[in-house]
Amino acid sequence: MARIAIDMDNVMADLTQHLLRVYEQTYGAVIDPQQLNNVPEGSAFPEGVAIQLMNTPGFFRGIPVMPGSQEVIKALAEQHEVFVVSAATEFPLSLAEKLAWLNEHFPFISWRNIVFCGSKTIVEADYMIDDHDKNLRYFKGTRLLYSAPHNLMITDYKRVNSWEEVAAWFAANEVATV
Known part of the structure; x- marks a missing residue:
């Protein structure tokens, strides 16, 4: 075993798809998933936004x-x-x-x-x-x-x-x- x-x-x-969806719902802007390729996690979002979203109550539950x-x-x-x-x-x-x-x-x-x-x-x-x-x-x-x-x-x-x-x-x- x-x-x-x-x-x-x-x-x-x-997490990636969820972050893109929550970002769009929160800010009304769409980020092309291709922009995420080969960049550090969260870096394709405006400064600090990914961290802010992940620190929002309920984020990880959905x-x-x-x-x-x-x-x-x-x-x-x-x-x-x-x-x-x-x-x-x-x-x-x-x-x-x-x-x-x-x-x-x-x-x-x-x-x-x-x-x-x-x-x-x-x-x-x-x-x-x-x-x-x-x-x-x-x-x-x-x-x-x-x-x-x-x-x-x-x-x-x-x-x-x-x-x-x-x-x-x-x-x-x-x-x-x-």
Whole structure:
């Protein structure tokens, strides 16, 4: 049985699309998703706006689920020890919202398998699926980079572009039969 650490934002939860939608609803302006490619997360928005939106009560509660994530994570959790690991303390309002979101969309994940932290350098697992180099860089296990606009130029890790690719990778590597 393997231990798999999975990030939330832009991995399980479609933070990018939600941020674009909330920005448009709040400011009446549309940002072309292509403008997000290869720039640091949040940098395509006017100065400080992305942080301001993410610090708004209710923001994290309304993020859509990443397509395919529920089915694949459930299948992985049936065979392995799956932990959701989120650097949620960066946005203190997100803690309760992320927990409620997980309980709604991933009810099969026990509260014991949810880790809210500041730095993921303490995470010990066999596998980590994350969208940020800063979280994968010091991880000692197998690192899977989940594609997001801000990481398209990173080539240091095995890249997965969808949850279907995650399932296929684990199946091909005989880690799980998904």
